[in-house]
Amino acid sequence: SYELTQPPSVSVSPGQTATITCSGDKLGQRYASWYQQKPGQPPVVVIHQDTKRPSGIPERFSGFSSGNTATLTISGAQPMDEADYYCQAWDSSNVVFGGGTTLTVL
């Protein structure tokens, strides 16, 4: 079965750039999405189809995917961006999630 690997945690200072990676075999050939989840809330998509940002998501969120890695970048991370982030890809019609990355901004 298809697997996605994320680092368990990433830490940045406010205003710095946070980069979260997601690795999977030939991931660049599949669409990747990224979800932000804050405690007690459902996930919210912040990037879909590798690079697209839904309406209402701040411009500081961006995505890129190539080869075996998809990347979520938060440029000028804010304390409000502290959350768990999950990457997701498709395996046929099945959903595959990465294990999640806890982003700390302080």
Next chain:
Amino acid sequence: QVQLVQSGAEVKKPGASVKLSCKASGYILTRNHMHWVRQAPGQGLEWMGIINPNDGGTGYAQKFQGRVIMTRDTSTSTVYMQLTGLRPEDTAVYYCARVAHQCLETWGQGTLVTVSS
């Protein structure tokens, strides 16, 4: 606007079954696939399966094969997820999520299922 409203929290004993609902509004149910995802306390997201509300077709994660049934009622714009043979490790928040733009674009608020004797 598109909204998914899930049923309330459940407490079940081991071996019991639970049937959760997810009522869609703001769009036509049959136009988008729906997925179920669960999250155990302090853990990550775990995909359970998919239902195509248009024809009722389903696909389940291998882990849940034989224990999960996903159905829909187009007259009420509601999808259901039934999980049988509950175990304490099934304690989790269960989410429904609508597919759009090649992602799980809209999520329900989640339903906490607690399995305890």
